[in-house]
Amino acid sequence: xxxxxxxxxxxxxxxxxxxxxxxxxxxxxxxxxxxxxxxxxxxxxxxxxxxxxxxxxxxxxxxxxxxxxxxxxxxxxxxxxxxxxxxxxxxxxxxxxxxxxxxxxxxxxxxxxxxxxxxxxxxxxxxxxxxxxxxxxxxxxxxxxxxxxxxxxx
Numbered sequence: 001x002x003x004x005x006x007x008x009x010x011x012x013x014x015x016x017x018x019x020x021x022x023x024x025x026x027x028x029x030x031x032x033x034x035x036x037x038x039x040x041x042x043x044x045x046x047x048x049x050x051x052x053x054x055x056x057x058x059x060x061x062x063x064x065x066x067x068x069x070x071x072x073x074x075x076x077x078x079x080x081x082x083x084x085x086x087x088x089x090x091x092x093x094x095x096x097x098x099x100x101x102x103x104x105x106x107x108x109x110x111x112x113x114x115x116x117x118x119x120x121x122x123x124x125x126x127x128x129x130x131x132x133x134x135x136x137x138x139x140x141x142x143x144x145x146x147x148x149x150x151x152x153x154x
Contacts, residue, residue: 008106009063012107015103019052024073058111086129090129094130
């Protein structure tokens with residue numbers, strides 16, 4: 001496997017892992033979200049499940065073994081009520097957008113187009129949940145400016 005193919009496979013696996021986490025996270029969101037936003041949460045949950053299933057196929061198509069979902073995931077903060085559920089949904093989407101930005105950089109052709117679409121969808125959902133946007137979705141955490149985001153690599 002070439003370096004480019006290996007990089008693409010790693011990015012696919014990271015996107016798959018992020019989708020597994022998003023599906024889990026939306027399970028938490030769905031249990032706490034208010035009635036007025038429950039349909040929105042269900043739609044996002046279904047979208048992440050569909051993306052997850054597509055990524056499983058993509059990983060297999062490039063000769064990889066899809067990363068399995070964890071039994072559970074640590075949430076970035078407690079989610080005791082509907083307001084926290086909304087914040088969690090926005091955070092999940094922001095994180096997913098970041099991982100898809102990596103896949104856009106690591107792929108080409110149809111896979112790149114699909115990753116860009118997934119990044120755009122996650123960014124739009126993040127804005128809908130949070131009411132805030134960033135100029136370049138998926139890149140704010142790379143600059144160290146996003147709250148709770150990792151510091152940039154030296």
